[in-house]
Amino acid sequence: FQQQPPAQTTTPKTATVPITQTTKPKGNIYVIYDIGGRGDLSFNDMAYLGASRAAKDFGLGLKEVQSKTQDDYVPNLRAAAKSGDAVIAVAVGFLMTDAVKQVSQEFPNVKFAIIDGYIPDRPNVMSVLFRENEGSALVGALAALTAYYYNCTKVGIVLGMEIPVLWKFEIGYAYGVRWAERFIKQKFGKDVKFDILYVYTGSFNDPAKGKQAAEVMLAQGVCVIYQAAGATGLGVFEAVAEAGKKAGRTMGPPFAIGVDADQDYIKPGFILASMMKRVDVGVYTAAKMAVEGSFKGGVLELGIKEGGISVSTLDDLSQFLEIGIRAGAVKESDAQNIINTVKEMRSKIPTWIWEAVDKFKQDIVSGAEKVPLPTTQDQVVQLRKELGLGTVG
């Protein structure tokens, strides 16, 4: 298989079978996955990546527990806590917030981390939060500027089910697009107004839906589409690549933008970049603190500044592919091909765009640019209006 080293989801067999390890680990990292589990190309997969790295680095075992329903959260956490050998139990997903609250109270001596959930007031719980809105703003700017470069004024975003986390992606993206308008005005003195189409597909696991949604956008002249829809997003990539090839191109436009992990390898040449949410970094950090004794309750917020959010680079891609090769899931020659293609694609995008995005990033880090962070439905509705989402010309 040529072009698919899904490096970030690779599972070295040994990691799932700790009992086969010769030296017994001192303890275990427990990862409690959300419903859907591994293969979501998102936080479950990334959490695994971070946890397995931590386990290796600190000589720990890794125990993965899948949740079939929401009702599994508490029993899963409890079983982990009761085992007595949990160095840390990582709950992956904001839906586990209540469960972690409860079980952390039942087991005050066990350390917990929760990804995306907000539990600020427990000494034994670390909440790992991400400012996805910042990263989404960056790819929003990238999308709009690229579109501008290709004489196109429509960009889109395909989302999964409308859950609060996704608001950060949606609104952040729109903010980035509007930032780009201001940038263009400043740099070229031109008034450009982008249409931002958005579709909630209602599903994180149906690529066919993602494809249809993306096709509808492409038909309306959208040329860059950001996806925040889990496996549904695979359909977005499909649609974009298909449209490009139909137009006789081996590279965009149109382009897609990946999310959470580095997804640039999935359709090399058609994926401009990925908004990386480094759940792996969060998990790794939490595990590290637990091992080193520096663990304390509270919130660990990761944004661009902290390295928890970024736009994928070629280095990221190489790193991901590296892991894939090591696990035997990717052939080295394939990996090289992918890197070459992506490199070529990136080189086609003028440097001023990359520089602009970089400047935007600096401004966010310095606090000069404040990307809105919606937390309630009302705010979202308000921000959609302000940022002019969904306007069709």
Place this chain on the structure above:
Amino acid sequence: MKVSLREIRKVFSDGTHALRGVSLDVFPGEVLALLGENGAGKTTLMKILSGIYRPTSGEIYVDGRRVKPKNARDALKLGIAMVHQHLSLIPGLTALENVAVLEGASLSPVSTELRRRVEKIAEELGFEIEWDRDVEELPLGMRQRVEIVKALYWGAQLLILDEPTTVLSPPEVKSLFQVVKRLKEQGRSVVYITHKIPEVMEIADRVVVLRRGLKSAEFSPPYDAKRLVEAMVGEVKTEAVERLGKPGERPVLEVKDLWVYDGDRAVVQGVDLVVREREILAIVGVEGNGQEHLVETIVGVRKRSRGMIKIYGGYAYIPDDRQKKALVLEMSLVENAIIGKENEFAKRGLISWQQAERFTAKLIEEFGIVAPGPWSSARQLSGGNQQKLVVGRELSRGAKLIVAHQPTRGLDVATTEYVQTLLIKTRNAGVGVLLVTSDLDEAYKIADTIAVMYRGKIVAYGPVEEMGIELVGKKMAGL
């Protein structure tokens, strides 16, 4: 073609000994009548001959050659075909497709050749058949004709007819007999299963009587009706019950200008009738003339399009098809016994199964139902006993009106007698009976009043004394 059965035994998977060693020959150009009471094993024996059942032991010879037909098609290839008592055409297929099934699988359509030949055979026999309609929509009589044509089309040398006349009008019976005779002339053989002695006397060249799975007697003409019956059921004890008194005045059922449609076909067209207390009104007619719709509309299974139906004092209903319309075969006798009167056994919405069981035991006792026990399933009963269960249940309902649709169809002489007696007794007790039958003998035997139904209309109506059998027969045939 000579067919011989040797020492045929059949034990069903539920342990029923249907046949205990029967030997039988059928000679070419012969009409052999097979007599026997319900459950004697007639149908089973012939199903074995026609490949539907496998015998537990015993041998079959065709022209001296041992054969083992695996299914009906095998038997048909040997020249043996059976027209079933419970007709066995496949619903959802047209009449023509039913004939074509035997052609076997192929990607080509039904040949026009087949259609031509089938139509020719039907014409020769004087049958009118709608070949392109779903057989489910055809009247029973026509279905039977389809079966006969099918058998002949496939070259049957031995045709088995299992109680064929239960669904035919007198003229149709006559034409069937013509067909039988013609087949005989062609050198083919016919095995004719029936419970009707007059028919036997008319067409059989030889009679074999089965009793409890054994051959009990064999006769050749001239026949003595009494001896035939005795050979079937042992000694005949007829407790002759007479209708007592004249019908009363008060109606228990009034039907005025009733119209019923089946799709856009008017199958009941403006029927008027009245059943009074202490009256048996027999509606006679060839099946498929709207009787079924009439009855089912009266009991509320079907919707009327127009007209009035008034029932005074509740009704009981003995449908024409016990297995499909009266019983839930998978359920126990107890559960079947209380259908429609479940409330009588319930207190505060909960049924007392003990009470229901006692009631069932009483039915079993009173109506002489042969059954392993009240909790055995209705399917385990023989048809005759199933019918007794239905009749018993309905008569114990205490209704002022009994709607009895072909209540003795397929029953043997003794059971028929028994059911008819019960109907008369109930009538004498003041109940009105609406009897729908295609058996004229039955109508003349027990009815006070006779009405003839033809093509959805009542074409003759009067007290039994005034309705000559000639006239009725003609009216039934639409003459």
Place this chain on the structure above:
Amino acid sequence: MRRLALSLLNTGLALFLAFVLGAIAMWISGYDPLLSYKSMLLTPLSDLTYLFSALAFSAPILLTGLTFAVGLKAGLFNIGAEGQTYMGALGAVAAAYLTRDVSALPLAAFLGVAFAVAWSAIPALLKIWRGVNEVVGTIMMNWVAYWLVIMAVSTIFANPSQPEESVKMPEAARLTPLVAGTDLTLAVPLAYLTAVLIYVFLRYSVWGYRISISGQNPTVAKAYGIRPEQAVLVAFGIGALTAGLAGVLQVVARPPSYSLARNLANVYGLGFDGITAAMLGRGHPIGVLLASVFLGILQEGARHMQIEVGTPFEFIRVIQGLLILFLALQMLRKI
């Protein structure tokens, strides 16, 4: 009696074969089958917390299983439990939204069941009036319910402080664990009691009887004054009652959230699990009860198998599939 013994023997044999094949699959994949089974089957029984957790899982599956079982009795292939469970949960959430004290509990039960019954009435009436096959009716209604409930939970009933879920049941109106630190709430005995009541209903009540007659032979029913349409309505209604109850209990009696997740994660799939339970239990309410307990144990066992042996969760599904396949065979019937 003989039938029961045979049925038990069949189940035993099916269990045995499924586990043997499952073991082979595990062994080939490099996981220790014996240890896996030990964790899967014995760990849940070895600890009260785990056992109670297994029982807590059995409750909603049992209730939705009853929906399907009652449908089967009436000759219906009622796969609407899924959507009706959503509606039941929605009713509970609506109650939580309307009142903030203990009265939310009875209101939740009432609204939840009412919503579910109303929801089931649509396919039922479409079947009666327009002849719409219940398979089509219920599949479509399940999806409509899915989006409708998601919308309601995302808008009016959204929890302002935790927008990924609905408003929570007021503290006073919650059914909290009977034993602290476990998941055993009143939902479990309530569900079991419902199964017994459904058994009594089907076996002894006049309507249960009518449903069976209508289900097996509607022509007979009609001929003797039982209206099959009414039986369809009653069967749908009773089924919706238990499915709705399942939804209500998932909100009022399932710690820790006491709310409905925006992605319906705490009710999603229960209807389909119920079909599995109903088929395993051969449509008999008590059989469904036993089956749901068994499924509960498997679900609980799955986590211990992952933790103790590292055998992936998917094997549970494979084994469940095999087990049910073997049960379909009724291998010993012929004897």
Place this chain on the structure above:
Amino acid sequence: MIDILPLLLTQALLAAVPILLASLGEILTERSGVVNIGLEGIMLLGALMGPLAVDYLHNRAGLHLPDTWWPLVAMLAAALTGALIGLLHGYISAYLAGDQIISGVAINLFAAGAVAYGIQAYWGVAGYKQVPEWAKTDPTWVAVFAFVVAGVMWYILFKSRLGIIIRACGEDPESAFNMGVDVNKVRLLATVIGAALAALAGAYLSIAYLSVVTKELSAGRGFIALANVVFANWNPALAVAGAFIFGFFDALSYWLQTLNLARYEITRMIPYIATLLIVAGVIGRAKPPKAVGKAFRRE
């Protein structure tokens, strides 16, 4: 708005294909008297086994074929997988007279587990796997194929002598048996072919419509297909209409959504409500084969 129509129709068509293929398979199966509610699972297995077989033959067994052949190989592999599952289900349903519903439920459960685990076990990746470019084919071909199958199946069922025999098995197996039809064999074959078509529906998703396998790729389409069988009144011609209508409203819902007229949940409901309304308003009472789901055993 007129200019969107061609794309809308294309989208509807392509979205209809998997539902159509699976429904056609199920129609054939049910016409013979066997119900297979394991469609969803079989689709999923087909979606996996097509790409997996190709990967195995190409990368591990080192088979060399022209690139245009690989999609065909994938389709064949999927069909074969479906046929095997069909063989199992058909054998249980026909010869062993097992409970068909239970067997179908089992297939769904088994497939859900086996596919998720299979992706992981074979490729060492969790949950999803890209299909290589050379194994992918144009969905239009499969769409054409599906329509041809619909036509052929309609002819076979309602015009050919084979159809008479198949329908006979579904209406009245006993009589069919007595007419010399090997009922169980017919049922077994119909189930095998039906399941093969369902698996092709899955392979369509993974190698034609998309180029990815995921552990939930069928996403409920098997159940929609089941509903479509009833919608179509067990008629392949109507199944085309049913699948297309569903696909149409499904595609339409995204168009409406980009107009931001209503919340997305409402647009998502459209295909289901539309189907229900059409069934209630136009189609009405469906008439299933009489013996569907019932085992046949001779005395």
